[in-house]
Amino acid sequence: MSFFVQTSISIGIQILIGLYFLADIFLSYNTPITPIDHYYFIIYSFGIFLIIRAFLFFPYLLLKKIKPIVAGIFISLCESLLIFLSIIDNIVFFNQGLHFYDSHVLQFLTNPNWNREVQITWIAWVSLISIFLVLFIFQLGLFKILNERLNKPSIKKLTIPSMITVGLFLTLSNVYGYQNYFPKKGEILNSFPFYNIIYDSPGQEPLEVRYKYQKADIDKKENQHIFLLMAESLRADAFTPELMPLVSKFVERNGCFVSPRHYSGGHTTENGIFTSFYGLNGYHFQNFRAKSLPSPGLTFLKEGGFEILGGSASSLRDFNGLGFIFGIFDQFKQFLGRDVYNDDLDMVNWALETVDYNKSQFMFLFFNSTHHNYHYPPEFEIYRPVVEKDFNHLKIAGKPHLQQQFFNKYKNSVRYVDHLLAKFLREALEKTNEKSIIAIAGDHGEEFWEEGFLGHSNTNFINPKIQVPFIICDLSKKLKNHSVKLTSHVDIFPTILTLLYPDKDWSAYFDGGDIFTPQNTPYKVVTPPLFPYKKNKICLITKDKKYWFKKSGKKLHQLKPYKITDLEDKVTTDSDGVMKVLLERFSKDVYRYLAPASKL
Numbered sequence: 001m002s003f004f005v006q007t008s009i010s011i012g013i014q015i016l017i018g019l020y021f022l023a024d025i026f027l028s029y030n031t032p033i034t035p036i037d038h039y040y041f042i043i044y045s046f047g048i049f050l051i052i053r054a055f056l057f058f059p060y061l062l063l064k065k066i067k068p069i070v071a072g073i074f075i076s077l078c079e080s081l082l083i084f085l086s087i088i089d090n091i092v093f094f095n096q097g098l099h100f101y102d103s104h105v106l107q108f109l110t111n112p113n114w115n116r117e118v119q120i121t122w123i124a125w126v127s128l129i130s131i132f133l134v135l136f137i138f139q140l141g142l143f144k145i146l147n148e149r150l151n152k153p154s155i156k157k158l159t160i161p162s163m164i165t166v167g168l169f170l171t172l173s174n175v176y177g178y179q180n181y182f183p184k185k186g187e188i189l190n191s192f193p194f195y196n197i198i199y200d201s202p203g204q205e206p207l208e209v210r211y212k213y214q215k216a217d218i219d220k221k222e223n224q225h226i227f228l229l230m231a232e233s234l235r236a237d238a239f240t241p242e243l244m245p246l247v248s249k250f251v252e253r254n255g256c257f258v259s260p261r262h263y264s265g266g267h268t269t270e271n272g273i274f275t276s277f278y279g280l281n282g283y284h285f286q287n288f289r290a291k292s293l294p295s296p297g298l299t300f301l302k303e304g305g306f307e308i309l310g311g312s313a314s315s316l317r318d319f320n321g322l323g324f325i326f327g328i329f330d331q332f333k334q335f336l337g338r339d340v341y342n343d344d345l346d347m348v349n350w351a352l353e354t355v356d357y358n359k360s361q362f363m364f365l366f367f368n369s370t371h372h373n374y375h376y377p378p379e380f381e382i383y384r385p386v387v388e389k390d391f392n393h394l395k396i397a398g399k400p401h402l403q404q405q406f407f408n409k410y411k412n413s414v415r416y417v418d419h420l421l422a423k424f425l426r427e428a429l430e431k432t433n434e435k436s437i438i439a440i441a442g443d444h445g446e447e448f449w450e451e452g453f454l455g456h457s458n459t460n461f462i463n464p465k466i467q468v469p470f471i472i473c474d475l476s477k478k479l480k481n482h483s484v485k486l487t488s489h490v491d492i493f494p495t496i497l498t499l500l501y502p503d504k505d506w507s508a509y510f511d512g513g514d515i516f517t518p519q520n521t522p523y524k525v526v527t528p529p530l531f532p533y534k535k536n537k538i539c540l541i542t543k544d545k546k547y548w549f550k551k552s553g554k555k556l557h558q559l560k561p562y563k564i565t566d567l568e569d570k571v572t573t574d575s576d577g578v579m580k581v582l583l584e585r586f587s588k589d590v591y592r593y594l595a596p597a598s599k600l
Contacts (some may be wrong), residue, residue: 028452084504097458255478279510
């Protein structure tokens with residue numbers, strides 16, 4: 001009986017923690033909370049947490065037969081850990097919009113430099129350890145008290161009837177809720193523990209790549225330089241004369257083209273970089289990674305005599321399976337020092353030393369200062385106030401009023417990256433000539449509570465997360481007068497190759513196309529990481545609307561809509577009947593370079 005009571009008390013604590021955040025989370029989804037919402041959250045959560053405890057019951061009984069104190073330490077340790085994880089999970093979800101057990105989070109935590117990217121301060125670590133120790137001491141005391149007071153035959157007889165009664169009540173309530181409550185609540189149910197894993201994960205049949213690498217039969221280029229410059233978390237609205245004055249002047253002076261509306265191929269780094277290099281939609285990433293297939297665009301550049309070079313102030317080679325992309329590089333150097341802003345500077349200095357006038361070179365540089373915690377030297381702190389350097393992110397829960405302080409820090413980091421980009425362009429182009437092509441973009445965007453969350457990790461296709469700047473310059477000609485309306489990362493390499501080899505048709509090799517040539521694909525694709533195998537959302541974007549879908553079956557083309565918005569993220573309808581046409585087209589396009597393994 002003591003086990004049942006102790007676990008029930010612990011479950012109650014977990015539910016109270018969830019309830020503390022629940023109203024604010026509902027508001028993040030623009031949904032007012034009601035007593036019915038509270039009721040079903042309590043019932044559902046109690047059932048889920050009770051199922052988890054079932055796995056502890058038999059080990060507890062075995063240990064109790066050996067020595068009761070060992071069983072007490074075991075159950076106290078487990079309960080402390082479960083409550084501790086609930087605290088972490090609710091804080092993470094409140095801020096990021098996803099759970100700590102999300103497949104993307106678990107994948108991220110396997111990266112060797114994960115803490116360098118998230119920048120958890122020592123204050124936060126001390127807070128975490130202290131919280132766990134307090135919970136463990138509390139649970140040990142609770143076990144001692146319950147074991148002394150409930151270890152009576154008359155009370156023990158109540159254990160099984162109590163468990164049966166609670167089990168029946170929870171089962172009936174959840175069955176009724178699944179039929180009458182859950183279908184009406186939509187995306188907000190992602191906040192319920194394990195809901196998306198249990199009810200919202202249709203899976204994916206195995207797929208195989210059927211991409212054919214062919215020689216392009218192109219001439220070797222002499223003394224031609226291509227620079228692809230990418231900044232972490234660079235939003236489209238960050239490219240302004242105020243925040244990026246130096247690059248803005250460079251663009252104006254050189255007649256560069258600036259896309260009026262450009263989307264990344266995903267809301268995370270791996271999909272942003274993959275779609276840029278491969279010119280293929282993000283749903284190819286997992287299968288291309290499994291076979292370590294090289295970028296078609298870089299393969300063609302190698303054929304054209306280019307040296308392939310890359311530098312990164314982030315640990316891209318070890319990040320979320322990205323390493324295979326850089327296998328084709330002749331040199332790829334990472335800069336992973338103590339201060340991120342110095343890493344960006346070191347990367348620029350290395351790149352300037354590496355640029356060679358006497359060679360044709362492709363150079364990729366990845367700037368990391370605009371990544372959370374948003375880094376820059378003290379002299380670049382123009383916008384104030386900002387959150388302090390050692391800010392304890394455990395305190396952020398319930399404090400979205402810090403939005404401006406975070407955004408100010410981000411803007412300062414953008415100004416710093418602007419300075420570094422201008423430095424590189426100015427000094428590199430002194431060493432090259434007019435035969436230079438420059439592309440500048442963000443890998444993805446960054447949300448600052450515009451839709452209730454901070455960062456870019458949770459799957460949401462709003463503009464702050466997926467709309468980024470895209471600038472392309474060909475110093476041998478003016479590009480600015482082109483009237484292109486919509487572009488995406490999959491268009492970057494086809495456009496570069498077309499500028500290099502205008503007489504060559506590249507359409508057979510890419511989902512994207514040359515942005516200065518009319519394209520026949522009526523939509524752009526944005527996918528989350530691990531789609532379609534572990535994530536199930538995808539967005540198709542046309543010149544007028546965004547169509548937000550979930551997978552409805554195990555086949556890649558089986559989609560069901562859950563939202564339609566205009567390009568400014570205002571909810572709208574499919575009044576013109578475009579969605580049906582889009583899905584029919586998508587069902588064909590999606591198998592252009594992939595096929596179900598069963599059919600091969």
